Amino acid sequence: KEVVVGDLLVLKQGDRIPADGRLIQSSNLEVNEASLTGESEPVRKLQEGIALGKEEISIGDRKNMTFYGTFIATGNATAITVKTGKDTEIGKISQGLEEAGTSEIPIREKMNNFGKWLGIIVVGFWLLIILIKWLATG
Numbered sequence: 207k208e209v210v211v212g213d214l215l216v217l218k219q220g221d222r223i224p225a226d227g228r229l230i231q232s233s234n235l236e237v238n239e240a241s242l243t244g245e246s247e248p249v250r251k252l253q254e255g256i257a258l259g260k261e262e263i264s265i266g267d268r269k270n271m272t273f274y275g276t277f278i279a280t281g282n283a284t285a286i287t288v289k290t291g292k293d294t295e296i297g298k299i300s301q302g303l304e305e306a307g308t309s310e311i312p313i314r315e316k317m318n319n320f321g322k323w324l325g326i327i328v329v330g331f332w333l334l335i336i337l338i339k340w341l342a343t344g
Contacts, residue, residue: 211287217272218282226294227272227285229253234281239265241275242296248279265295 209215209225217223223237229251236248243266252269265273272285274294291297 209287209290211290213287215272215285215287216282217278217285219278219280221278223272223274223276223278225274225287226289227287229270229272229283229285232281232283235283236279236281237272238277238279239273242273242299251283253283 213225214230215224215227217235229235230253232251232253235251237251238248239245245266249266250269251272254270265271271288272283273296274290275296289295289297292301
């Protein structure tokens, strides 16, 4: 089933979180956010916390939020979906990586140009040698 903004997420141990959500109820909730933050230890989550819309607050400090692609390590919770798809935190990271991957890095661009010119020079010498050999043999 597709999750949309405003859907309630009922989460329990072992679940993969299907969207970014704000906790409205939780019980002994710990979330493994390694796929998002790299933090190997599960993070304790509480429904009380920082107001929604404070984007400058780091992901690790948003204790009242659950994030797409992370897993419930212990406990259970109910959350309301606030972001889906490319708007999720992991979606933003993914988009950033895609955009970074499309631009050429300067050294790669120089190597590509060098390879092109080297190929042209080699083909030119090859044609010159064939022409000289053809003229020499009459």
